[in-house]
Amino acid sequence: MLQAIEAPVLKLAAVAGVALLASAFIPHHAHRESVKHAHHLTLHAPVNPNATYWTVFESGPVDMMLPDGVFQIEVTGHYIDGCDWKGIETFTPVNERRYRYTYDEELVGCSPDGDPSYTIKTPRAGYVSIDE
Numbered sequence: 525m526l527q528a529i530e531a532p533v534l535k536l537a538a539v540a541g542v543a544l545l546a547s548a549f550i551p552h553h554a555h556r557e558s559v560k561h562a563h564h565l566t567l568h569a570p571v572n573p574n575a576t577y578w579t580v581f582e583s584g585p586v587d588m589m590l591p592d593g594v595f596q597i598e599v600t601g602h603y604i605d606g607c608d609w610k611g612i613e614t615f616t617p618v619n620e621r622r623y624r625y626t627y628d629e630e631l632v633g634c635s636p637d638g639d640p641s642y643t644i645k646t647p648r649a650g651y652v653s654i655d656e
Contacts, residue, residue, distance in 0.1 A: 562587040569625055569650025576603060577646065578611025579627065585655070593617065606638025607631060615652060623652040 565588060567581040578599040580586050599611045610632050616624040628647045631640055 560589055563590050564655040566653045566655055567625060567650065568653060569627070569648045572646050575646035577627065578609055578629065579613060600632060603643065605640050605643045607634035607640045607643070621654045625650050625652045
């Protein structure tokens with residue numbers, strides 16, 4: 525009865541060993557383009573010191589994964605005018621190390637006592653460097 529158990533186990537071990545040995549000689553290519561990692565991005569755009577920007581760059585440079593092509597990021601916040609605003613950041617590739625950057629704001633909605641009529645929009649444009 526012991527032989528009935530040992531024979532299949534030995535066969536399985538032999539087959540696994542051959543498969544492992546064969547895989548050692550099969551080339552495994554990792555394409556550089558397929559390996560994604562976070563990039564360190566720095567915004568270079570004028571800043572109005574009296575303005576509020578709804579931006580991912582609120583605290584300075586950011587690390588993020590970059591999609592291919594043009595992309596947008598939207599950040600929403602509640603402002604002192606009693607309204608919710610959305611900052612829309614658009615990133616357009618220029619080359620491997622730079623994006624053209626535009627920022628605009630859009631009114632999302634206001635509370636019953638909110639009044640956006642005195643709020644000044646603060647669009648801006650610049651560029652974002654990829655610092656790795």
